[in-house]
Amino acid sequence: MIDKRVASAAEAVSDIFDGATIMIGGFGEAGSPVELIHALIDQGATNLTTISNNTGSGQVGLAALLKAGRVSKVVCSFPRTANSTVFPELYRSGRTKLELVPQGTLAERIRAGGAGVPAFYTPSAVGTPLAEGKECREFGGRKYLLEHGIRADFSLIKGRVADTHGNILYNKTARNFGPLMAMAAKVTIVQVAEVVEPGQLDPESIVTPGIFVDRVVAIANPAHESELVEAGASYP
Amino acid sequence: MIDKRVASAAEAVSDIFDGATIMIGGFGEAGSPVELIHALIDQGATNLTTISNNTGSGQVGLAALLKAGRVSKVVCSFPRTANSTVFPELYRSGRTKLELVPQGTLAERIRAGGAGVPAFYTPSAVGTPLAEGKECREFGGRKYLLEHGIRADFSLIKGRVADTHGNILYNKTARNFGPLMAMAAKVTIVQVAEVVEPGQLDPESIVTPGIFVDRVVAIANPAHESELVEAGASYP
Amino acid sequence: MTKPPVIGRTREEMAQRLALDIPDGSYVNLGIGIPELVAKFVPAGRSLIYHTENGMLGMGPAPSPGEGDPELINAGKQRVTALPGTAYFHHADSFAMIRGGHLDLCVLGALQVAQNGDLANWSTGEPDAIPAVGGAMDLVAGVKSIFVITQHCTREGEAKLVQKCTFPLTGCAVVNRIYTDLAVIEVTPNGFRLVELSPGIDFNFVQERTAAPLLRTPERIEAG
Amino acid sequence: MTKPPVIGRTREEMAQRLALDIPDGSYVNLGIGIPELVAKFVPAGRSLIYHTENGMLGMGPAPSPGEGDPELINAGKQRVTALPGTAYFHHADSFAMIRGGHLDLCVLGALQVAQNGDLANWSTGEPDAIPAVGGAMDLVAGVKSIFVITQHCTREGEAKLVQKCTFPLTGCAVVNRIYTDLAVIEVTPNGFRLVELSPGIDFNFVQERTAAPLLRTPERIEAG
Numbered sequence: 001m002i003d004k005r006v007a008s009a010a011e012a013v014s015d016i017f018d019g020a021t022i023m024i025g026g027f028g029e030a031g032s033p034v035e036l037i038h039a040l041i042d043q044g045a046t047n048l049t050t051i052s053n054n055t056g057s058g059q060v061g062l063a064a065l066l067k068a069g070r071v072s073k074v075v076c077s078f079p080r081t082a083n084s085t086v087f088p089e090l091y092r093s094g095r096t097k098l099e100l101v102p103q104g105t106l107a108e109r110i111r112a113g114g115a116g117v118p119a120f121y122t123p124s125a126v127g128t129p130l131a132e133g134k135e136c137r138e139f140g141g142r143k144y145l146l147e148h149g150i151r152a153d154f155s156l157i158k159g160r161v162a163d164t165h166g167n168i169l170y171n172k173t174a175r176n177f178g179p180l181m182a183m184a185a186k187v188t189i190v191q192v193a194e195v196v197e198p199g200q201l202d203p204e205s206i207v208t209p210g211i212f213v214d215r216v217v218a219i220a221n222p223a224h225e226s227e228l229v230e231a232g233a234s235y236p
Numbered sequence: 237m238i239d240k241r242v243a244s245a246a247e248a249v250s251d252i253f254d255g256a257t258i259m260i261g262g263f264g265e266a267g268s269p270v271e272l273i274h275a276l277i278d279q280g281a282t283n284l285t286t287i288s289n290n291t292g293s294g295q296v297g298l299a300a301l302l303k304a305g306r307v308s309k310v311v312c313s314f315p316r317t318a319n320s321t322v323f324p325e326l327y328r329s330g331r332t333k334l335e336l337v338p339q340g341t342l343a344e345r346i347r348a349g350g351a352g353v354p355a356f357y358t359p360s361a362v363g364t365p366l367a368e369g370k371e372c373r374e375f376g377g378r379k380y381l382l383e384h385g386i387r388a389d390f391s392l393i394k395g396r397v398a399d400t401h402g403n404i405l406y407n408k409t410a411r412n413f414g415p416l417m418a419m420a421a422k423v424t425i426v427q428v429a430e431v432v433e434p435g436q437l438d439p440e441s442i443v444t445p446g447i448f449v450d451r452v453v454a455i456a457n458p459a460h461e462s463e464l465v466e467a468g469a470s471y472p
Numbered sequence: 473m474t475k476p477p478v479i480g481r482t483r484e485e486m487a488q489r490l491a492l493d494i495p496d497g498s499y500v501n502l503g504i505g506i507p508e509l510v511a512k513f514v515p516a517g518r519s520l521i522y523h524t525e526n527g528m529l530g531m532g533p534a535p536s537p538g539e540g541d542p543e544l545i546n547a548g549k550q551r552v553t554a555l556p557g558t559a560y561f562h563h564a565d566s567f568a569m570i571r572g573g574h575l576d577l578c579v580l581g582a583l584q585v586a587q588n589g590d591l592a593n594w595s596t597g598e599p600d601a602i603p604a605v606g607g608a609m610d611l612v613a614g615v616k617s618i619f620v621i622t623q624h625c626t627r628e629g630e631a632k633l634v635q636k637c638t639f640p641l642t643g644c645a646v647v648n649r650i651y652t653d654l655a656v657i658e659v660t661p662n663g664f665r666l667v668e669l670s671p672g673i674d675f676n677f678v679q680e681r682t683a684a685p686l687l688r689t690p691e692r693i694e695a696g
Numbered sequence: 697m698t699k700p701p702v703i704g705r706t707r708e709e710m711a712q713r714l715a716l717d718i719p720d721g722s723y724v725n726l727g728i729g730i731p732e733l734v735a736k737f738v739p740a741g742r743s744l745i746y747h748t749e750n751g752m753l754g755m756g757p758a759p760s761p762g763e764g765d766p767e768l769i770n771a772g773k774q775r776v777t778a779l780p781g782t783a784y785f786h787h788a789d790s791f792a793m794i795r796g797g798h799l800d801l802c803v804l805g806a807l808q809v810a811q812n813g814d815l816a817n818w819s820t821g822e823p824d825a826i827p828a829v830g831g832a833m834d835l836v837a838g839v840k841s842i843f844v845i846t847q848h849c850t851r852e853g854e855a856k857l858v859q860k861c862t863f864p865l866t867g868c869a870v871v872n873r874i875y876t877d878l879a880v881i882e883v884t885p886n887g888f889r890l891v892e893l894s895p896g897i898d899f900n901f902v903q904e905r906t907a908a909p910l911l912r913t914p915e916r917i918e919a920g
Contacts (some may be wrong), residue, residue: 002745027527028549029543029545030542077604077607078605078606079604088602091602098603103563103610104566104567104607104609108351116838118357118375118376119375122352122571123352123571125613127644128640128643128644129641130605148375163781165745165781167781172439172541172543172544172554172560173524173526173527173543176527179564180564183798198779202441203778203782203783204406205440206785209789210745210783211753211799226542238519263773267767313828314830315827315828316828323826328824328826334827336829337829338831339749339829341833343787343788343790343791344795347568349572350568350574351564352570358837360795361837363814364864365864365865366829399557401557403557403559406784408752409748409752409768409769411784411785412751413787419572419574435557439559443786445529445559445561445569446521446559447499447523447569460767
């Protein structure tokens with residue numbers, strides 16, 4: 001019997017090790033796996049590399065993980081947020097390194113990593129500072145950059161509902177990087193509001209097939225980052 | 237008001253020109269757009285290059301298009317079918333050229349074409365006869381082949397239901413190459429059993445967003461290739 | 473004679489002018505800021521479908537304050553609504569649309585536009601600024617037409633339309649048209665070409681505020 | 697003493713033997729032919745999830761004759777059923793699973809297997825044969841473990857386990873284990889290693905029918 005449920009966020013992240021590379025889903029607050037990130041803060045792993053679109057806001061979720069000093073490098077497309085001072089301070093003081101990647105290149109690199117494609121060419125960023133040091137090659141008279149697939153040790157993702165096989169549905173624009181990161185990690189951990197039995201999800205509508213998912217954690221009423229920030233919350 | 241419906245299969249394929257490159261959906265009979273192919277046979281365009289997984293069976297659909305002498309080149313992963321003698325004869329007599337592509341590479345090349353990726357590396361076919369003439373490059377100590385994205389002038393695809401914006405749902409394993417080919421053609425033509433108004437499809441479940449679709453044709457009761465073959469049908 | 477207090481188009485008027493040039497049925501991505509205003513001014517009878525790079529086609533206007541879903545947001549991370557016909561998808565599919573040339577138009581702001589269509593809009597290059605690029609480099613590389621909407625000059629009065637960008641580039645030779653408070657300008661193989669002056673603005677006034685030559689050759693000659 | 701009419705395992709027994717070695721919860725792709733039989737023999741208490749490269753996880757057995765959906769088929773284009781928990785997806789996603797190393801096991805037939813794990817199973821290389829490769833090259837390049845299930849020799853009595861393949865390759869150094877009517881054989885850095893003889897078969901009998909050296913070093917020594 002395949003059953004990918006684990007009892008708690010704490011159990012789900014228990015084997016994340018110092019120095020691990022972790023993909024963290026979300027675009028802004030949509031799809032940010034706040035409870036998994038908080039469990040990771042409690043767990044204590046450090047010297048992490050995170051791969052994510054943003055760097056969080058306020059003093060909760062991803063911003064709190066950064067603030068706790070656990071992240072030595074951030075791979076990110078837009079590490080600037082209206083309500084955050086955490087990453088800017090870490091970056092300016094040199095405590096956290098940044099690899100800046102255009103958003104579409106970041107998405108495609110994660111997909112490539114998950115799809116067994118070691119490298120691909122893209123027109124994005126040709127002729128810009130982000131092309132520096134990258135191989136440039138012409139196809140059909142146009143210039144493209146070589147970009148490499150990326151993989152991670154763990155992915156932390158937020159879905160809406162899962163079945164016990166790990167098939168995942170998402171909520172609206174919270175889908176964003178989730179299905180890609182699920183493909184690209186050795187261990188993919190998904191928090192969902194609801195877990196159902198196999199057969200209860202429409203097989204035509206499944207977004208992330210269970211083969212990409214290792215652990216499912218039910219978090220019935222996940223927090224929204226913006227609401228926590230508005231309430232002045234900080235973690236821990 | 238966006239409304240991508242056209243009145244008939246004949247109208248949908250009316251501008252396909254001699255020498256065009258056409259992607260044709262389907263894996264075996266599942267997803268084969270039989271009525272669109274028959275309309276193309278009636279329409280008369282010739283010297284076509286087709287891109288498809290198989291070459292059809294019996295004397296209907298894709299096999300009938302080949303038999304009518306309209307196809308000068310086939311890009312294909314598995315051009316051999318239990319019930320077809322059409323392609324083998326054309327191939328042996330040299331009347332139709334073949335570019336043989338591993339199935340996963342074919343799928344990824346079509347996706348790449350649609351996604352603006354001119355080329356990518358894949359481990360598939362390294363060291364085999366299908367690697368001949370292809371650039372081979374190491375990443376992380378493993379060998380990969382450079383493969384190029386492909387695009388087409390037209391894609392002919394079969395879905396289950398569409399809305400008038402061209403959002404498409406498929407039926408089971410008839411999905412196969414449809415969503416990829418929809419992305420990779422200048423003009424994507426989809427036959428569906430049913431067309432509904434925008435808002436009637438669940439936005440979470442749409443497989444091919446309408447941006448990839450140009451024309452939708454309602455074919456209420458599409459033929460199944462195997463049933464036609466069993467009945468000894470031939471087209472025209 | 474005293475100078476009038478307002479010269480040229482307001483932000484809303486710029487957006488309204490740009491909206492006139494978007495054909496019915498276009499798939500459009502609107503950047504953050506002035507570009508977002510364009511959606512308000514689409515002429516009656518035209519339907520556009522809005523794409524937001526965080527995974528949605530069919531985006532509608534913002535919900536009433538306090539309404540909406542924190543997981544239904546646009547690229548500026550503001551809450552939006554979904555119109556009938558909406559589809560959600562993941563980031564790789566979203567940027568496949570962008571990179572693959574499936575979007576008809578992207579409207580963006582600019583720090584600088586060069587006469588060859590180079591765009592700088594993501595970084596002022598200041599050493600202590602936190603670099604952040606988002607999807608801009610993908611959008612300019614992939615979308616069929618790139619329209620820039622911007623004030624003609626900076627608040628300090630410096631030209632934003634230049635011979636060569638001094639800020640870090642977002643993309644090379646990518647901009648097709650520029651809609652400013654003073655004019656509508658096209659980027660041609662020969663440089664900037666004036667398409668239209670804003671009401672009450674004359675050519676010299678625009679040329680003086682443009683740090684590159686401004687052609688007034690009619691389009692029919694350009695086409696030859 | 698007369699030779700017994702059947703020597704070694706039947707096709708079903710080969711499939712049954714292979715099935716013993718598949719861990720519970722594995723994601724498995726079964727090739728066309730003998731590999732398909734494996735699904736019948738999975739030991740009680742183990743659940744496998746079957747992938748078919750034409751876009752499905754959770755594939756179930758064939759429906760009753762005349763039943764089923766012509767658009768619910770497997771890679772051999774035969775009608776199948778869907779078990780609870782099934783997901784459908786397109787070909788690029790399906791081969792992302794394959795190429796990306798997400799499948800645990802693929803079971804394939806073979807024309808030849810070389811002692812370094814090279815596999816030939818798609819073409820006899822005859823000049824008038826219609827070349828057709830399907831997904832085999834992707835499967836062997838991407839799936840974590842590749843098990844071959846095959847008769848030890850051809851009908852003409854020629855060895856299929858060879859020093860070097862003479863037929864066109866499907867992949868280089870990709871096969872992990874071989875299940876034949878005569879034996880279970882592992883591909884190691886040092887060549888073929890006998891894991892197990894079929895009942896009633898002795899080592900020399902297998903070695904005589906194998907066109908490459910067959911090691912009998914115990915695994916614990918190999919591992920060192």
